[in-house]
Amino acid sequence: MTKGILINYDYCTGCHSCEVACKKTLGLPEGEFGIKLTEVGPYEYTDKPAPDHWEWTWLPVITKACDLCMGRTTKGKMPSCVQHCQAWCMYYGDVEDLAKKMDGKTRWALLATRE
Amino acid sequence: MDYQEFLDSIDKEAYHEGEWRWEEDGYTVTRTYHYSPPGCHTSCGILLYTKDGKVEKIEGDPLDPCTNGKLCIRCLNLVESINSPDRLKYPMRRAGERGENKWERISWDEAYDEIEEKVRSIWETNGGNAIICVHGTGRNINWQVPFFGQAALKTPNISTFGFTGFACYMPRVCGAVAPFGDFPVVDASEGHPARYANPEWNPPEVLVVWGNEPLASNADGFVGHWLVPCVQMGTRIISIDPRLTWWGARADYWLQIRPGTDAALACAWLNVILEEDLYDHEFVDLWCMGLDKLKESVKDMTPEWAAPICDLDADDIRNSARLYASAKPGAIQWGLAFDQQLSAMSLCLAGCDLMAICGNIDVPGGNILLHNAFEINAGYATGEHFTPEEWRIKKLNNNFALSIDGGDFVAHASSDGLLQAIEEGFPYPIKMMWIQSSNTLSCPGMDAARLYEAMQKIPFIVNADPYMTPTSVALADIVLPVAMSAERNSARTWWTPARAMVKVADFYEAKSDEQIIVELGKRLNPEVFNQWDSDIDWLDWYLREGSGSAFATSEAADNAGIKSSGSTLFKHTWKELVEDPAMCGHAYDEFNASYNKAAKGLYRPDGSVGYGTPSGRLELTPMLYTYWGLSDTPFHVEPPEGPISTPELMETYPLILTCGGRSFEFFHSEHRQLPTMRELHPEPLVLVNPKTAEKYGVKDGQWIWIENDHGRFKQKVKLSPRVNEKTIHAEHGWWFPESKAEAPYLFGTFESNPNNCTKAFVTGQGGVGSAIKSMICKIYPVEPGDKMPYEQIAETGNFPWYKKVNSPRQDEIDRFHKAMDAGMEYEVFSNELFDPANNERFDLKTGARLAE
Incomplete structure (x- = not known):
């Protein structure tokens, strides 16, 4: 079954915990990341009232360095980025199960890597 | 976010539930907590992986109910901190002049000998009060260093030195002790071990995030990210902040307030809620006093009155007040901005009044009144009775040192009172400064160059720190290497639960704060310190008998009716706290896990119904404010410089300068020597609105000068709509450990420092509150050939246009x-x-x- 990481990115705070947790777990040098935040905004919409008036969104990109923490998950542990996500917006699991969480109420992204 | 689903999903065997230490893949794993150094204010559950006595890996502990395995990048990067080549390895004595950065290695005994001799000689000639004892903010030395200062150095002059007007946390603490008898904290169910699954708990309906960014700051023992699950569960947001933050971008109302005018907004909210009869009548009738007087005091402070002061829309003020008042419950997450304005004590009172009249105190999802776990309240005032009376009465508080009328309600000495004594030898001279975990020059030290010049007059300075800092290079005669959290046995009871830190490694000759204090304490005051053989003995005393007042003076705490029994409610030893499978490093108490404590009689020493105030009620117009010489009704004071108070000065300095917003990478002046942090955040950034940048000819990524009538500093422009066209925001705490240590450069501590522009001796009512978040400035590009701050300071002691603010005396x-x-x-x-x-x-x- 394909595994993936689901991100409820309406709530991502841009805190970098996923990035640094991953860098330290994989021992990556300066400039390299297994997961890296992208940032959109902040900018204003003219036609959207609060609380959606501002766009300021983070979403991590998973790089080729990521193996979904195979060494950890086979022991029953969470991938390091998911475990340390301070915003409670990351989930790990089978992509079919994860997709069921995408309920249309907030913004979600389901990321899967090469196996 | 489904908390129960999260708990159920954890593989408890994989994370060794119920074990405090185990072997795994060639590592020894220790389940413990982190609590400075390196900073911050909070303590998260961690798993430390050690091999051959060295920390090699760290991760969060998913079975820890405090933070559920989540960690910020400062802990995730802990291994880089602990093993940093920049750390101090041995005690050292200055070998050249101050500032030359020449040192000779000495033994701990040599260091202790010299310190003991100096202290005893000062006792003989000038008295213990001629010694100043300094500690850094919110670190794991909050009770230890004040105890050491008062019981070993025998001085009443303890301080987080450099803060004019106690402008961090003390205004809120004392401003809440008076009306509430306790301190209000947003309820994210942090008091209960079941956390978000506690059936009694519900999230706030509306959360007001006011004057802080809790996600990055984690200030005052509160983990900011505790609030994100609340938002996921439906909490609506009001953000009151000159900067757009994560909260403002998701808020129903983002009130982009003019810095330093929050008290006007708070008064207008009170006006709306009282005039429109939106307050909680039943709660006020049952639990409050002073409503009529409060209502009368704010009756003219309408949203239309506040709008031009705060630079806000009157309808937004009115509608946001209605939204907060309609919430059942609403919660206010107040922050540092409350302390850093001239209205500080008034604003703190107004904030408390808002919480109280809307019935949001001590209810699930509101503002709960927390205690330190198990009433283990050792704090700033602990050990004060060990200072001889003749020296204790010479405490340089606002009243005694500066002749500011009113009560002495903060346990610490007044920073300006100390500065005056150092500069002028008045009312008596200062002979020694003991600094433990404070980089005074780079961080708290307001009026930075003035402070630097003054501190050079102190004949003997000891600095205990994990690193060689600008403060040590510039001023220290002896430096002592301090162990980091993973190298110390310790405990924490700031709020709840009680938590233990376990030593898993050594770093050369570094010793823990507790070890240094007990060892030196035995030499200076054996009568007190000989009851403890070791750091762990002292911790056992702390856990069982560590009482006293945490932040207010003992007198203020007694007047407020705060419980202080002389013994705590904790029945275990430190070792049991660490190792007992039922605790594994943490223990929750009953008090903090309860709601409606006033009705249950939990606040008052005699167990009677009510709050821990003189009247037993939440005092909307507190008697203690009157006793302390403060107005017992809220009011607004304009920032000393600005468009309303000094419009003519705005022609020269047209922009408002606010500063001090936190970053994820750094705790104050710490973490600057770590490659991973500097990869993410290489340089100090000043937020400038794109339109402002165009108007003043500065560009994104350009180094610019930020200058006021006092001094200047340089930071790199980040163009952003997060600030409006009238305001810029600069970062604090920057120094550059990779650069030259020797004076006058001093790791560049003056180059990007907003404290070049801040002013000592400018305070609010009662000598409390400082306007450092609402300065005014001009900006212009740094050009080749410009004189750098360190050069200007080296030449004349300060900036050529600098004007010193005098003491009131x-x-x-x-x-x-x-x-x-x-x-x-x-x-x-x-x-x-x-x-x-x-x-x-x-x-x-x-x-x-x-x-x-």
Whole structure:
């Protein structure tokens, strides 16, 4: 079954915990990341009232360095980025199960890597 | 976010539930907590992986109910901190002049010998009060260093030195003790081990995030990210902040307030809620007093009155007040901005009044009144009775040192009072400074260059720190290497639960704060310190008997009716806290896990119904404010400089400068030497609105000068709509460990420092509150050939256009110096001069000769 990481990115705070947790777990040098935040905004919409008036969104990109923490998950542990996500917006699991969480109420992204 | 689903999903075997230590893949794993150094204010559950006595890996502990395995990048990067080549390895004595950065390695015994000799000689000649004892903010030394200062150095002059007007946390603590008898904290179910699954708990309906960014700051023992699950569960947001933050971008109302005018907004909210009868009548009738007087005091402070002061829309003020008042419950996450304005004590009172009249105190999802776990309340006032009375009464508080009327309600000495004593030797000279975990020059030190010049007058300075800092290079005569959290046995009871830190490694000769204090304490005051053989003995005393007042003076705490029984409610030893499978490093108490504590009689020492105030009610117009010489109703004071108070000065300095917003990478001036942090955040950034940048000819990524009538500093422009066109925001705490240590450069501590522009001796009512978040400035590009701050300071001691703000007692000080030069004597308590030549006496205050 394909595994993936689901991100409820309406709530991502841009805190970098996923990035640094991953860098330290994989021992990556300066400039390299297994997961890296992208940032959109902040900018204003003219036609959207609060609380959606501002766009300021983070979403991590998973790089080729990521193996979904195979060494950890086979022991029953969470991938390091998911475990340390301070915003409670990351989930790990089978992509079919994860997709069921995408309920249309907030913004979600389901990321899967090469196996 | 489904908390139960999260708990159920954890593989408890994989994470060794119920074990505090185990072997795994060649590592020894220790389940413990982190609590500085390196900073911050909070303590998260961690798993430390060690091999051959060295920390090699760290991760969060998903089975820890405090933070559920989540960690910020400062802990995730802990291994880089612990093993940093920049750390101090041995005690060292200065070998060259101050500032030359030349040192000789000495043994701990040599260091202790020299310190002991100096301290004892100062006791003989000047008294213990001639020693200043400094500690850094919110670190794991909050009770230890004040205890050491008062019991071992025997001085009442303890301080987080450099803060004019106690401008961090103390205004909120004392501003809440008076009306509430306790301190309000947003309820994210942090008091209960079941956390978000506690059936009694519900999230706030509306959360007001006011004057702070809790996600990055984690200030005052509160983990900011505790609030994100609340938002996921439906909490709506009001953000009150000059900067757009994560909260503002998701808020129903983002009130982009003019810095330093929050009290006007708070008064207008009170006006709306009281005039429109939106307050919680039942709660006010049952639990509050002073409503009529409060209502009368704010009746003219309408949203239309506040709007031009705050630079906000009156309808937004009115509608946001209605939204907060309609929430059941609403919660206010207040922050540092409350302390860093001239209205500080008034604003803190207004904030408390809002919480109280809307019925949001001590209810699930509101503002709960927390205690330190198990009433283990050792704090700033602990150990004060070990300072000899004759020295204790010379505490340089606002009243005694600066003649500011009113009560002495903060346990610490006044920073400006200390500065005056250092600069002028008045009312008595300072002979020594002990600094433990504070980089005074780079971080708290307001009026930075002035402080640097003043501190050079102190004959003997010891600095205990994990790193060689600008403060040590510039000023220290002895530096002591301090162990980091993973290298120390310790415990924490700031809020709840009680948590233990376990030593898993050594770093050369570094010792823990507790070890240094107990060892040196035994030399300086064996009577007190010989009851403990080790750091762990001392921790056991702390856990069982560590009482006292955490932040307010003992008198203020007693007046407020705070419980202080002399013993705690904790029945275990430190070792049991660490190892007992039922605790594994943490223990929750009943008090903090309960709601409606006033009705249950949990606040008052005699168990009666009510709050821990003199009246037993939440005092909307507190009696203690009157006793302390403060107005007992809220009001607004304009920032000392700005468009309303000094419109003519705005022609020269057209922008408002706010500063001090936190970053994820750094805790104050810490973490600057770590490659991973500097990869993510290489340089100090000043937020400038794109339109402002265009108007003043500065570009994204460009180094610019930020200048006021006091000094200037440089930071790199980040263009952003997060600030409006009238305001810029600069970062604090920057120094550059990769650069030159020797004076005058001092790791570049003056180059990007907003404290070049802040002013000592400018405070709000009662000598409390400082306007450092609402300065004014001009900006212009840094050009080749410009003189750098360190060069300007080296040449003349400060910036060429610098104007020193005098002490309120400057006339007396001038008279004092003249009299000393003329061979007269000064009597500190009567504040009289005596001329032995002719037996004449003079009143120093007026200069008048006194009748015999």
